[in-house]
Amino acid sequence: MTWEEMLPLLWPATVETAQMVGWATLFTAVLGLPLGVALVVFDRDGLRPLPALKSALGFVVNIGRSLPFIVLMIAIIPFTRLVVGTTIGTAAFVVPLTVGAVPFFARLVETALREVGRDVVQAAQAMGASRTAIVRKVLLPEALPGLVAGLTVTVVALVGYSAMAGTLGGGGLGDLAVRYGYQRFETLLMIVTVVLLLVIVQLLQSLGDWVARRLSHK
Amino acid sequence: MIQASGLRKQYGTTVALDGVDLHVREGEIYGVLGQSGAGKSTLLRCVNLLERPTAGTVTVAGQDLTALGDRELNRARQRIGMIHQHFALLSSRTVAGNVAFPLEVMGVPKRERERRVGELLELVGLQGRGKDRPHQLSGGQKQRVGIARALAGNPAVLLSDEATSALDPATTQSILALLKRLNAELGLTILLITHEMNVVKSVCDSVAIMSAGRVEESGAIADLIKTPGSRLTREIFPLPEPAPAGSVTLTFTGDPRQPVVSEVVRKFDVDLSILGGSIEDLAGGSVGRLRVALDGAEAGAALAYLRGTGLIVEVAGETREGRAA
Numbered sequence: 001m002t003w004e005e006m007l008p009l010l011w012p013a014t015v016e017t018a019q020m021v022g023w024a025t026l027f028t029a030v031l032g033l034p035l036g037v038a039l040v041v042f043d044r045d046g047l048r049p050l051p052a053l054k055s056a057l058g059f060v061v062n063i064g065r066s067l068p069f070i071v072l073m074i075a076i077i078p079f080t081r082l083v084v085g086t087t088i089g090t091a092a093f094v095v096p097l098t099v100g101a102v103p104f105f106a107r108l109v110e111t112a113l114r115e116v117g118r119d120v121v122q123a124a125q126a127m128g129a130s131r132t133a134i135v136r137k138v139l140l141p142e143a144l145p146g147l148v149a150g151l152t153v154t155v156v157a158l159v160g161y162s163a164m165a166g167t168l169g170g171g172g173l174g175d176l177a178v179r180y181g182y183q184r185f186e187t188l189l190m191i192v193t194v195v196l197l198l199v200i201v202q203l204l205q206s207l208g209d210w211v212a213r214r215l216s217h218k
Numbered sequence: 219m220i221q222a223s224g225l226r227k228q229y230g231t232t233v234a235l236d237g238v239d240l241h242v243r244e245g246e247i248y249g250v251l252g253q254s255g256a257g258k259s260t261l262l263r264c265v266n267l268l269e270r271p272t273a274g275t276v277t278v279a280g281q282d283l284t285a286l287g288d289r290e291l292n293r294a295r296q297r298i299g300m301i302h303q304h305f306a307l308l309s310s311r312t313v314a315g316n317v318a319f320p321l322e323v324m325g326v327p328k329r330e331r332e333r334r335v336g337e338l339l340e341l342v343g344l345q346g347r348g349k350d351r352p353h354q355l356s357g358g359q360k361q362r363v364g365i366a367r368a369l370a371g372n373p374a375v376l377l378s379d380e381a382t383s384a385l386d387p388a389t390t391q392s393i394l395a396l397l398k399r400l401n402a403e404l405g406l407t408i409l410l411i412t413h414e415m416n417v418v419k420s421v422c423d424s425v426a427i428m429s430a431g432r433v434e435e436s437g438a439i440a441d442l443i444k445t446p447g448s449r450l451t452r453e454i455f456p457l458p459e460p461a462p463a464g465s466v467t468l469t470f471t472g473d474p475r476q477p478v479v480s481e482v483v484r485k486f487d488v489d490l491s492i493l494g495g496s497i498e499d500l501a502g503g504s505v506g507r508l509r510v511a512l513d514g515a516e517a518g519a520a521l522a523y524l525r526g527t528g529l530i531v532e533v534a535g536e537t538r539e540g541r542a543a
Contacts, residue, residue, distance in 0.1 A: 123306035126266055126377075127320040127367075128295035137319065141310035217309045217351045 017172035024097035036109020064103030093170035112146030145216040152208025225274035236431035252428035258411040299368030303380035307352040314348035320370040338366040358389035378410035455507035461534035469530040488514035
């Protein structure tokens with residue numbers, strides 16, 4: 001295969017991967033952040049202890065975390081059809097990607113929020129701050145560098161998941177690797193795909209690290 | 219100003235507070251002194267209900283906090299400042315942002331907040347440092363930010379949770395001086411807990427000594443010093459305990475230059491040996507404690523003379539009331 005033949009394949013595949021990962025990241029952040037906050041707030045020694053609810057949420061999160069992504073993708077096909085109306089194509093795979101990444105990110109949010117000192121939270125309570133104010137003005141801003149680091153790890157994981165989505169008809173770089181690298185023995189294209197994924201992951205990680213460092217004032 | 223009665227706090231089977239009464243008068247600096255684990259931290263946190271006591275009531279500025287719902291309690295807490303051992307500043311905010319935090323919580327408008335933050339930083343001697351981050355400040359400066367933040371809501375009461383324990387001696391003195399000044403200038407009532415006698419000696423008007431979840435002794439320092447056998451006196455003046463049998467311990471307040479010792483030796487046929495002693499400045503005056511041994515034919519008469527001088531005379535081997543054995 002020549003570069004002239006590869007480029008028209010690589011470019012759209014990269015765009016598809018970016019679309020899948022981009023939308024999935026957005027939905028994961030929107031859904032995973034409140035879930036992570038809930039895991040901390042409803043904890044036994046949280047701001048609003050509701051241990052039963054916390055256990056239930058933790059259980060659901062653990063189910064999501066324990067299923068291998070490829071199994072999860074297949075298992076929730078009916079749900080995907082319900083949401084998007086189809087089960088193939090890039091848009092359809094945003095659903096399993098999000099479902100797979102939300103529990104992962106929620107646990108990272110939980111960990112980041114637990115890093116916020118108890119003394120700071122209690123100081124806010126002593127100042128008469130409501131629970132909502134403590135979450136919004138203390139927990140989230142104080143944990144922001146950790147949250148950004150968690151989101152970075154999640155995005156990198158999503159790039160990996162998206163490659164698996166490619167094998168089931170989601171398109172993107174994973175799909176390219178299966179169809180050309182695996183089925184047609186196009187070694188050069190395979191190597192280029194690998195390098196491209198490496199570069200994407202490196203760039204995402206460096207960007208995430210840089211932002212987290214900028215936000216940290218320790 | 220702060221009235222706690224019958225406070226009990228239990229964690230499972232552990233009793234942290236075992237029936238504590240506390241009465242802090244308006245405008246005074248009240249110290250709670252005790253070893254770690256004595257329950258003083260729990261006591262302080264029961265005052266603004268960070269810990270809800272298992273039994274008992276807490277009244278601050280005439281309001282029974284234990285009877286309030288969440289919303290009212292938060293409003294009451296806005297009028298009770300608190301400072302912390304490790305400062306508890308928000309690293310995500312600037313110095314000015316930290317001081318503004320309680321004002322935001324209270325819903326003070328932005329312009330008013332900025333004005334008030336400027337005033338508060340000036341009050342604690344940190345004018346011009348508003349844009350700094352907490353990690354750029356020294357420990358003493360961080361605690362000044364903590365104090366400015368605690369005063370944002372014009373509180374009637376300030377609670378201090380070992381506020382100087384993480385600071386070096388010189389910085390401790392400057393923070394204590396600041397607290398003393400705020401107490402005098404703003405009429406701020408301060409309840410502080412500490413394990414350092416030095417803090418009590420330098421700033422407190424009254425003290426409660428705690429151990430094992432109970433208050434062992436409490437009252438105005440000036441009164442406790444005059445109480446024979448008081449634990450406070452023994453702790454401030456660490457003379458060897460127990461005192462040798464027959465030795466006489468004299469506690470004197472007011473002018474330390476009272477020539478009682480030389481008078482006794484001149485007037486009576488006695489030998490007087492000094493076993494130990496020291497003088498401290500506290501509760502607005504000098505207090506001294508001297509332990510002596512009296513020997514000789516007129517030792518009894520000399521002792522009677524000493525008792526007549528108005529000094530507090532304790533004879534080892536006698537009961538605390540000082541009656542002759």
